[in-house]
Amino acid sequence: MLATLGDLVDDIVVQLSAPINVATDTPSVISRRRGGSAANVAATAGVLNRPVRFLGQVGTDAIGAALIAELDDPRPEWLDDVTTLHVPLYSLVGGTTATTASTLIGWAHERGVAVSLDLSSTALMTDTGLDAVRGLVARLRPSIVFANQSEADLYQLDQLPADAIAVVKNGPDPALLRVAAAGTATAGTMFMIPAIGITDVADTTGAGDAFAAGFLTFREWRQDPAEACIHAHRAARRILTGERR
Numbered sequence: 001m002l003a004t005l006g007d008l009v010d011d012i013v014v015q016l017s018a019p020i021n022v023a024t025d026t027p028s029v030i031s032r033r034r035g036g037s038a039a040n041v042a043a044t045a046g047v048l049n050r051p052v053r054f055l056g057q058v059g060t061d062a063i064g065a066a067l068i069a070e071l072d073d074p075r076p077e078w079l080d081d082v083t084t085l086h087v088p089l090y091s092l093v094g095g096t097t098a099t100t101a102s103t104l105i106g107w108a109h110e111r112g113v114a115v116s117l118d119l120s121s122t123a124l125m126t127d128t129g130l131d132a133v134r135g136l137v138a139r140l141r142p143s144i145v146f147a148n149q150s151e152a153d154l155y156q157l158d159q160l161p162a163d164a165i166a167v168v169k170n171g172p173d174p175a176l177l178r179v180a181a182a183g184t185a186t187a188g189t190m191f192m193i194p195a196i197g198i199t200d201v202a203d204t205t206g207a208g209d210a211f212a213a214g215f216l217t218f219r220e221w222r223q224d225p226a227e228a229c230i231h232a233h234r235a236a237r238r239i240l241t242g243e244r245r
Contacts, residue, residue, distance in 0.1 A: 001051040002216050003082040005101050006038025006091040008058040008067050013205055033205075034067050037088040037118060040209035041216070044235055050217035053082065055104065057097055074100045076107050084143075084216050085113050089120035092136060093128050105140050116216055117142040118208075119151040126154070134159050143180075143222070146212050152176070165225050167215065167232075169208050172198070175229050193229035195236075202242035211236040 017027040045052035144165040168176035174192040214235025221228035
C-alpha cells in the first residue's frame with residue numbers, strides 16, 4: 001500500500017477564454033476541485049485501482065467537509081500495511097503538519113517502509129534556505145526523490161543521498177532517472193525515459209503529482225525504476241488529457 005501525507009485543499013482553476021483585458025472583464029471558466037500535492041497523488045493512485053491511504057489535515061468548515069467527502073494526531077497504525085510513504089516538501093516545512101510528517105517518516109524507517117519525497121517548489125526551497133532543505137533531506141533519508149527540472153537544477157542531484165533514486169520530471173521532454181548509487185548492478189547510472197506525446201493538453205494542474213502516483217504504485221519501482229517511469233508518464237497523461245477520474 002502507498003500512503004501520502006500532506007494537505008487537502010480547495011483548488012480554484014481559472015482558464016482564460018481570451019487574452020487578458022487590462023482593467024476590465026476577461027472571459028474565463030472558473031472551476032473548483034480537490035487539490036493538494038499529497039492528496040493528488042493519493043487520488044490518482046485510487047483511479048489506478050491501487051491501495052492507497054491519505055494522511056493529512058483539512059479545515060473544519062463546509063469546504064473541508066466537502067473535500068473529505070470526495071476522498072485523525074499521528075499514530076503508528078496509520079502505517080499498517082503501507083509499503084511506501086510519499087511526502088511533499090510542502091508538508092515538512094513549518095506548522096504542525098511538519099512535526100507529524102517527521103514523526104511518521106521516523107516510524108516508516110523503523111518499519112522498513114520506503115520514504116518518497118517530492119521537492120515541491122523552488123520558491124519553497126529558496127525561502128526555507130537551500131542548506132536547511134539539504135540538511136532536512138539528509139536527515140530524512142528518502143529512498144526516492146521527485147523533482148521537476150528547475151527544482152533539480154536548484155537543489156543539484158549530486159547533493160541528494162547517494163543511495164536514493166532521483167526522478168526529474170521535465171514536462172513533454174524525457175524524464176531523467178538516476179539509479180541509486182548502492183545496491184544495484186547499475187550504480188549511479190542515468191537514464192532518459194521519453195514522455196508520451198500529447199497533441200491536445202487540457203490541463204496541467206496535478207500532472208506532476210499523477211506522475212509520482214503512477215511511479216510509486218508500480219509494485220517493482222525499486223527493482224525496475226525505468227519501467228516505473230513509463231507507468232508514471234501514463235498516469236500523468238490521464239491528467240493532461242482531462243481523464244481525471
